[in-house]
Amino acid sequence: MKVILLxxxxxxxxxxxxxxIPDGYAxxxxxxxxxxxxxxxxxLKRIEKQKxxxxxxxxxxLADFKIKAEKLxxxxxxxxxxxxEIGHLFQSIHASDIVMAAxxxxxxxxxxxxxxxxxxKEAGEHSVxxxxxxxxxxxxxxxxxxx
Numbered sequence: 001m002k003v004i005l006l007x008x009x010x011x012x013x014x015x016x017x018x019x020x021i022p023d024g025y026a027x028x029x030x031x032x033x034x035x036x037x038x039x040x041x042x043x044l045k046r047i048e049k050q051k052x053x054x055x056x057x058x059x060x061x062l063a064d065f066k067i068k069a070e071k072l073x074x075x076x077x078x079x080x081x082x083x084x085e086i087g088h089l090f091q092s093i094h095a096s097d098i099v100m101a102a103x104x105x106x107x108x109x110x111x112x113x114x115x116x117x118x119x120x121k122e123a124g125e126h127s128v129x130x131x132x133x134x135x136x137x138x139x140x141x142x143x144x145x146x147x
Contacts, residue, residue, distance in 0.1 A: 001021060001026045001038070002019070002020050002039035003019060003021060003026050003030060003031070003038055004017070004018055004043055004044065004047050005017050005018075005035065005036050006036055009036070012030075016050075018039050018044070026038075062132060065135065066135065068107050068109065069135075072107055073130075073137050073139055076125065076141060077102065077139060077140070077141045077142070078101065078141075078144050079097055079101045080101075081093065081123070081146060082145075082146060083144075083145045087122055087124070088123075089120070089121050089122065089143065092119045093116070093119075093120035093141075094116075098114050098139075099111055099114070109130070113130050113131060113132050114130060114131075114139075115131050117129065120141075123143045124142070125140065125141070126140075126141050126142075127140055127141070128141060
């Protein structure tokens with residue numbers, strides 16, 4: 001049976017692919033779970049429109065992300081935190097803290113775009129990665145005392 005995959009399915013295919021799979025697997029597993037739908041001409045036309053819409057949204061998101069990332073990476077982003085006498089933080093820096101610091105600079109980021117390689121538990125200069133799709137930027141941050 002030919003079906004259109006609505007999600008990536010392991011060992012079967014990726015989203016929006018038309019694949020030929022056994023009838024039982026399609027009717028008993030993929031279609032009831034909304035992982036696939038029959039490959040009728042109407043469904044193929046609808047999925048093609050959805051695929052182009054998704055691609056254009058992805059390009060727009062990527063262009064917006066690049067502008068924000070380049071603006072943020074121009075200078076180190078200051079993140080206020082509680083720091084003890086020897087320079088350690090009482091609580092490590094999370095993606096939500098970086099989002100709040102960026103919001104103070106009038107830039108809206110998603111926590112999903114921030115990748116912290118190792119926990120930030122000390123004051124000073126650090127670097128985190130901003131990533132969307134295949135595009136990455138290194139964002140310099142500076143953890144300062146909030147007192």
